[in-house]
Amino acid sequence: MQWAFAIHRKAALVGNLCEGVFYGHVGWDDIDNCLAVRDKGWKVYYCGHGVGIHQPRATRGSNAVEAELMNKENSIAFYKRWGFWEIYQEANK
Numbered sequence: 001m002q003w004a005f006a007i008h009r010k011a012a013l014v015g016n017l018c019e020g021v022f023y024g025h026v027g028w029d030d031i032d033n034c035l036a037v038r039d040k041g042w043k044v045y046y047c048g049h050g051v052g053i054h055q056p057r058a059t060r061g062s063n064a065v066e067a068e069l070m071n072k073e074n075s076i077a078f079y080k081r082w083g084f085w086e087i088y089q090e091a092n093k
Contacts, residue, residue, distance in 0.1 A: 006030070012042040021077050026067050028074035035082060 016036045022029035038044045079088040 008037070009042070012037045012040070016040050016042075018081065021081070022074045023070040026074060027071040028078040032078055032081065 013033075016033075018029075018032055018036060022032060034044045076085075076088070079085045
């Protein structure tokens with residue numbers, strides 16, 4: 001469910017996104033958005049035939065160490081939010 005491009009209905013996003021919990025554009029926020037919108041009854045579709053060009057580090061910048069740390073924090077927030085925290089801890093012992 002990770003994306004490089006997404007189309008959303010504005011009504012699906014209003015009040016359904018977990019803003020302020022995730023660092024944007026470093027991972028996990030996109031998956032959280034899909035699950036949150038789906039839980040509110042909206043449909044989530046995948047199109048594997050789409051093609052796009054994404055420049056490396058265009059969104060995250062060049063600070064790979066900082067982005068990696070923020071991605072780790074996002075993963076922890078995601079697993080806690082969706083009830084997978086114990087499984088995550090077991091897998092990362």
